[in-house]
Amino acid sequence: MKDNKQLLLSKAELILREAEKLGASQAQATIALVNRNLTRLANSIIDQNVSERHATIRIILYFGQKTGTVESEVFEDSDIKKAVEQAASLARISPENTDFKSLPKPKEYSSTFDRDSLVSEDTYNTTPEKRSEYAKLAIDIAHEKDSRIAAVAGYVQNISSERVIANSLGIEGYQIRTFGDVQLTILARDGKEETAGSASDARRDIGDLKVEDVAIIAAEKAVNGFGMKDLKPGEYEVVLEPNAAAGLLFFSTLLGFGARRHQEFLSFLRDRIGEQVFSEHLSLWDNPLDKRLVGASLFDDEGVPHQKVELVDNGVVKNLVYDTFTATKDGVESTGNHAKWWGPAEPIARHIIVEEGNASVDEMVSETKKGVLVTHFHYMNPVNPTEGVLTALTRDGTWFVENGEVKHPLHTLRFTDAVPRFLKKIDMIGKYPEFLTAPPIGLVPAMKLPSFRFSGSSKE
Amino acid sequence: MKAIAELALDTCRNLGASYADIRIVTVKDEDISVKLGNISVLEIREKVGFGIRCLADGGFGFAGSYDPTKNEVKRVEKLAVRIAKSSGATRKNPVELVDEKVATDSYSTPIKKDPFKVPIEEKVSVLLEVDKRLKEHNPKIIKFTKSDYRGHSEDKIFSSTEGAFITQKIVFCGGGFTCMAISPGSPPQKRSYPGSFRGDFSTSGYEFFESRNLLENVERIADEAIALTNAKQCPTEKATVLLDGHQLMLQIHESTGHPTELDRVLGTEAAYAGTSFMTVDMLNNLRYGSEHVTLVSEAITPGGLGTYGYDDEGVKAKRVELVKDGLFVGYQSSRETAAQIGLAESSGGMRADSPQKLPLIRMSNINLEPTGWLRDEIIEDTKHGILMSTNKSWSIDDKRLNFQFGTEIAWEIVDGEIGQILKNPTYTGITPEFWGSMDAHSKDDWRLFGTPNCGKGQPPQVMYVGHGCGTARFHNVRVGIMEGK
Numbered sequence: 001m002k003d004n005k006q007l008l009l010s011k012a013e014l015i016l017r018e019a020e021k022l023g024a025s026q027a028q029a030t031i032a033l034v035n036r037n038l039t040r041l042a043n044s045i046i047d048q049n050v051s052e053r054h055a056t057i058r059i060i061l062y063f064g065q066k067t068g069t070v071e072s073e074v075f076e077d078s079d080i081k082k083a084v085e086q087a088a089s090l091a092r093i094s095p096e097n098t099d100f101k102s103l104p105k106p107k108e109y110s111s112t113f114d115r116d117s118l119v120s121e122d123t124y125n126t127t128p129e130k131r132s133e134y135a136k137l138a139i140d141i142a143h144e145k146d147s148r149i150a151a152v153a154g155y156v157q158n159i160s161s162e163r164v165i166a167n168s169l170g171i172e173g174y175q176i177r178t179f180g181d182v183q184l185t186i187l188a189r190d191g192k193e194e195t196a197g198s199a200s201d202a203r204r205d206i207g208d209l210k211v212e213d214v215a216i217i218a219a220e221k222a223v224n225g226f227g228m229k230d231l232k233p234g235e236y237e238v239v240l241e242p243n244a245a246a247g248l249l250f251f252s253t254l255l256g257f258g259a260r261r262h263q264e265f266l267s268f269l270r271d272r273i274g275e276q277v278f279s280e281h282l283s284l285w286d287n288p289l290d291k292r293l294v295g296a297s298l299f300d301d302e303g304v305p306h307q308k309v310e311l312v313d314n315g316v317v318k319n320l321v322y323d324t325f326t327a328t329k330d331g332v333e334s335t336g337n338h339a340k341w342w343g344p345a346e347p348i349a350r351h352i353i354v355e356e357g358n359a360s361v362d363e364m365v366s367e368t369k370k371g372v373l374v375t376h377f378h379y380m381n382p383v384n385p386t387e388g389v390l391t392a393l394t395r396d397g398t399w400f401v402e403n404g405e406v407k408h409p410l411h412t413l414r415f416t417d418a419v420p421r422f423l424k425k426i427d428m429i430g431k432y433p434e435f436l437t438a439p440p441i442g443l444v445p446a447m448k449l450p451s452f453r454f455s456g457s458s459k460e
Numbered sequence: 461m462k463a464i465a466e467l468a469l470d471t472c473r474n475l476g477a478s479y480a481d482i483r484i485v486t487v488k489d490e491d492i493s494v495k496l497g498n499i500s501v502l503e504i505r506e507k508v509g510f511g512i513r514c515l516a517d518g519g520f521g522f523a524g525s526y527d528p529t530k531n532e533v534k535r536v537e538k539l540a541v542r543i544a545k546s547s548g549a550t551r552k553n554p555v556e557l558v559d560e561k562v563a564t565d566s567y568s569t570p571i572k573k574d575p576f577k578v579p580i581e582e583k584v585s586v587l588l589e590v591d592k593r594l595k596e597h598n599p600k601i602i603k604f605t606k607s608d609y610r611g612h613s614e615d616k617i618f619s620s621t622e623g624a625f626i627t628q629k630i631v632f633c634g635g636g637f638t639c640m641a642i643s644p645g646s647p648p649q650k651r652s653y654p655g656s657f658r659g660d661f662s663t664s665g666y667e668f669f670e671s672r673n674l675l676e677n678v679e680r681i682a683d684e685a686i687a688l689t690n691a692k693q694c695p696t697e698k699a700t701v702l703l704d705g706h707q708l709m710l711q712i713h714e715s716t717g718h719p720t721e722l723d724r725v726l727g728t729e730a731a732y733a734g735t736s737f738m739t740v741d742m743l744n745n746l747r748y749g750s751e752h753v754t755l756v757s758e759a760i761t762p763g764g765l766g767t768y769g770y771d772d773e774g775v776k777a778k779r780v781e782l783v784k785d786g787l788f789v790g791y792q793s794s795r796e797t798a799a800q801i802g803l804a805e806s807s808g809g810m811r812a813d814s815p816q817k818l819p820l821i822r823m824s825n826i827n828l829e830p831t832g833w834l835r836d837e838i839i840e841d842t843k844h845g846i847l848m849s850t851n852k853s854w855s856i857d858d859k860r861l862n863f864q865f866g867t868e869i870a871w872e873i874v875d876g877e878i879g880q881i882l883k884n885p886t887y888t889g890i891t892p893e894f895w896g897s898m899d900a901h902s903k904d905d906w907r908l909f910g911t912p913n914c915g916k917g918q919p920p921q922v923m924y925v926g927h928g929c930g931t932a933r934f935h936n937v938r939v940g941i942m943e944g945k
Contacts, residue, residue: 038918038919040918041731042727042729042730043726043727044550045547045550046551047727048520048728048818049519049522049543050521050522050524050817050919051522051523051524053524053525053526053527054509054526054816055526056526067499067502068502068503069502070504070506071505071506072505072506072507073506073507073526074508086504090502090503093580093584094499094502095498095588096498097500098498099498128521128542128543129546131546132546132547135550136550139550151727151730155918183731184731187730198731264640265603265640265642266640266648378858379856379858380855381855383852383853383866384647384852386647386648391855393857393858393862395857395858412858412859412862414855414862414864414888416864455864455888455941456862456864456941457862458857458859458890459890
């Protein structure tokens with residue numbers, strides 16, 4: 001496997017050099033090479049099968065407090081020079097952003113972080129035929145499980161990415177990463193009902209993917225889903241499997257802990273730093289440097305070193321996550337959480353880890369008097385972000401639990417509830433899951449909550 | 461570029477592809493945002509690349525790259541065929557495509573003012589002035605302000621082994637503003653114009669952005685945001701609900717647009733976006749809505765955000781009825797999915813959001829046909845009701861049955877007149893029951909609304925789509941869904 005480190009660094013240097021020639025006071029160059037290969041299953045065949053190669057350069061130039069940004073999929077030096085000129089032209093006509101003070105200054109990257117462990121040659125070199133083998137394996141295992149298995153859907157994917165971030169103040173970061181993941185939703189039919197089960201796994205080395213186990217679990221959930229009943233909306237105990245808990249925790253951190261959202265009055269945790277908002281059983285942090293994470297990373301999207309940021313300690317809100325711009329406004333240091341994700345960049349915790357407990361999902365079920373066991377949620381969105389109210393629907397395996405036993409599967413349920421309310425009390429927290437998760441989820445175990453508000457169902 | 465396309469398609473054929481197409485695409489975006497008096501985004505983005513899709517051994521394969529040089533095109537050709545053969549090995553039946561008239565044509569969005577030729581300074585100036593007036597309106601209460609502009613263009617070449625060669629230039633632009641009012645003891649309240657999530661968009665020239673009259677609406681919107689901070693909470697009850705176009709468009713999007721995508725119906729999205737309750741056996745049988753409900757997929761509506769000349773399979777843009785007088789009668793489809801259920805032709809709905817992405821079935825403009833009502837007549841005819849406007853939140857289940865929406869603002873309607881403002885309005889329902897309760901839809905305020913943020917597919921894609929509608933009335937709707945109450 002040949003990396004492109006020197007090539008990418010030379011392109012970044014070219015950008016910074018050209019920016020200086022044009023009189024920019026500060027400049028930042030980001031260059032990313034991404035190969036994404038995804039084999040998608042539907043109806044137990046490969047239905048879509050794609051390979052994408054992207055090369056993106058992102059140039060941010062400052063002339064004092066005036067700025068211009070150009071992002072382009074070009075790689076030739078002549079095209080890059082034109083892009084720098086375009087960014088300079090934009091910056092020159094831009095009004096000043098009086099909140100801008102400076103791009104980040106260089107800091108030491110972690111010396112103990114094992115960069116080599118982020119890369120798997122097997123993942124990098126995975127062929128369409130290899131992904132097809134995984135796909136066939138999943139299809140065969142699922143159909144062997146039960147004659148009522150009707151359709152295997154999902155994907156097998158391998159991604160490799162290289163990126164360089166450099167700025168005129170001396171930041172220079174290079175990173176190459178790979179990961180592969182499998183996600184399956186398996187449908188079963190018996191002539192009366194259609195049920196579904198899902199499971200997933202992600203690994204840096206695609207050879208470590210637990211494809212068979214994922215297929216078995218998804219198929220078992222589908223098969224065990226027959227005989228669905230309705231549940232009257234209301235307040236119930238809830239056992240959240242790791243994927244369900246991860247969805248809730250990701251949205252909670254997205255809406256609550258980013259400094260931009262605080263500064264723009266959007267966070268439900270505004271003015272609540274230091275307050276005991278959550279259950280004392282909840283401790284939560286962001287740590288991209290944790291090597292256990294499939295999405296482990298050395299630096300953020302402006303080249304600032306990642307670090308562990310404590311977000312919740314025994315229920316007390318401890319810190320926000322910052323990038324350079326928001327940190328400057330609040331007079332603090334960036335926490336290395338700048339994320340150019342969807343839309344404009346903002347600080348986001350994308351590597352969340354919840355302190356594990358020691359309960360199994362079975363033990364949580366056995367402690368439940370009247371509740372719901374949830375595999376995962378679908379289409380989660382904030383109803384009212386400033387109060388932390390979320391809504392979403394159960395999907396791919398939901399069961400009614402009574403007196404410590406799983407009684408029967410349930411039709412789709414909708415919850416509408418506020419994060420500070422439903423995380424105020426946590427009965428039990430599980431061990432870290434056997435299956436890993438693709439970014440932006442880190443390590444989130446199963447949880448049992450004493451109260452969770454279901455507001456609707458597929459019938460009302 | 462034509463030579464590259466021909467060479468690529470010849471190579472695919474020689475490698476064993478029974479069909480192949482290539483798209484060579486340049487996508488350009490101009491983004492400007494002003495936040496709290498400061499320019500926060502001034503950015504130009506450009507994607508250049510190509511994608512080759514081919515059929516070999518009965519399966520589809522796709523590969524794309526940013527680099528249209530000869531060696532890279534060769535690599536991608538080979539890879540696309542190899543991937544197709546790999547797909548074909550798992551299929552029980554080979555992919556079949558419905559016939560399509562082979563087109564050699566070109567299409568351009570009709571525009572008066574090219575958005576990319578209007579000086580950036582002019583756009584920045586408008587946004588700064590909007591932001592300034594919002595802030596100055598009531599600095600003690602209006603604590604957050606943001607205004608946005610986006611221009612977008614796509615230059616596309618489509619060529620296929622069947623002989624199609626189509627060039628298109630699609631242009632859209634638009635924008636809007638948002639403000640947040642905060643008063644002591646009340647959670648923040650947001651108002652946006654002319655739509656939430658960065659505004660309203662249209663396949664038009666800069667004249668569309670100008671026609672939104674942002675400056676003229678600043679005071680009204682800021683006043684509404686302030687009024688919301690002391691407004692009565694939307695009640696929790698079953699109510700008659702009126703949705704104006706700023707919310708109805710997303711109701712159509714989520715509960716009509718997505719469930720009539722035939723790839724979802726046939727299971728392609730089963731593991732991600734979901735499937736659909738509108739299964740093939742229900743076609744021409746399902747009573748989707750009341751007799752007042754007629755919904756069409758119309759890629760030819762002038763100015764719609766989902767308006768184009770040809771889709772990314774070379775199918776000419778067209779009008780397809782989805783729901784006729786309440787009866788479910790049609791799907792949005794592709795050449796492959798149309799063949800799967802025996803339709804004579806594709807609806808022309810395949811689009812990709814960038815050169816290296818596989819085309820998927822995407823909404824064009826999903827429009828609710830107006831009935832004979834005027835907006836004011838509907839209000840006057842409503843004894844007790846709630847008028848909701850401007851989407852704030854949305855969520856719908858994987859079969860597109862149970863939906864829940866929140867809007868920025870609502871007003872009580874009492875004895876045929878608009879009354880006090882209600883804050884935190886939400887409503888929920890089940891798709892066919894909800895549309896079955898619609899008894900009026902206005903014609904005088906009917907227009908096209910554009911949303912450039914529709915997500916679908918793995919790898920994910922974001923598409924721009926349009927929805928035409930006015931104000932509609934629905935009965936017996938659950939409102940006031942907060943924290944499970």
